[in-house]
Amino acid sequence: MKLCAILILLTISGRALACPVAPDHQNALDVLIDQLQKAPNEAVARGLSNNMWTYWADAPDEISQEILDRGMSRRAAWDLSGAREDFDRLVKYCPEFAEGYNQRAFVNFLRKDYVAALPDLERAIVLSPRHVGALSGRALALVALGRDAEAQDALAEALELNPWLPERRLLKPPAAKEKQGQDL
Numbered sequence: 001m002k003l004c005a006i007l008i009l010l011t012i013s014g015r016a017l018a019c020p021v022a023p024d025h026q027n028a029l030d031v032l033i034d035q036l037q038k039a040p041n042e043a044v045a046r047g048l049s050n051n052m053w054t055y056w057a058d059a060p061d062e063i064s065q066e067i068l069d070r071g072m073s074r075r076a077a078w079d080l081s082g083a084r085e086d087f088d089r090l091v092k093y094c095p096e097f098a099e100g101y102n103q104r105a106f107v108n109f110l111r112k113d114y115v116a117a118l119p120d121l122e123r124a125i126v127l128s129p130r131h132v133g134a135l136s137g138r139a140l141a142l143v144a145l146g147r148d149a150e151a152q153d154a155l156a157e158a159l160e161l162n163p164w165l166p167e168r169r170l171l172k173p174p175a176a177k178e179k180q181g182q183d184l
Helices: 001-013 026-038 041-057 061-077 082-094 098-110 114-127 132-144 147-162 166-171
Strands: none
Touching: 026 132, 026 147, 041 082, 041 098, 041 132, 061 082, 061 098, 061 114, 082 098, 098 114, 114 132, 132 147, 147 166
16 A cells, blocks of 8 residues: 555656665675585575575565565465566566566466566576576476476576575486497
């Protein structure tokens, strides 16, 4: 309700909304990634991964935070159309905020629209190259599309940052190289 009032007032006054730059949490995320890579077990790694989401979901301002939170609540309630509308609004308002794209991709993934999920995942990764969620999401979308070689590369990239991802079980061992020469 508060968000609607702000949007109406700004529209009536003729001023355009401008999303501020998202907070820079890269140093904190780098520390968490380093800790993940050294985690002694999956339980510790899960806690560290959860901490990463706190930073990724820290929107640039109150308006974008409200949109993000509402979209995530709608997604959790399986109101995928409503969530998609919120994330459309978020990426329009804050086109440099990686999590808006990642969340919209997640909604598309849940809708089994893997083709639509990929460009948003790619954009999230461009904006936040070490976004483990977007990296693993890209791998899962590629798996769902049957693009196995690309999926394996994407999964390997995500696992370099977080070797404890549940998706690690999807990583296939490299194919054995054929023997050179002839058998005697």
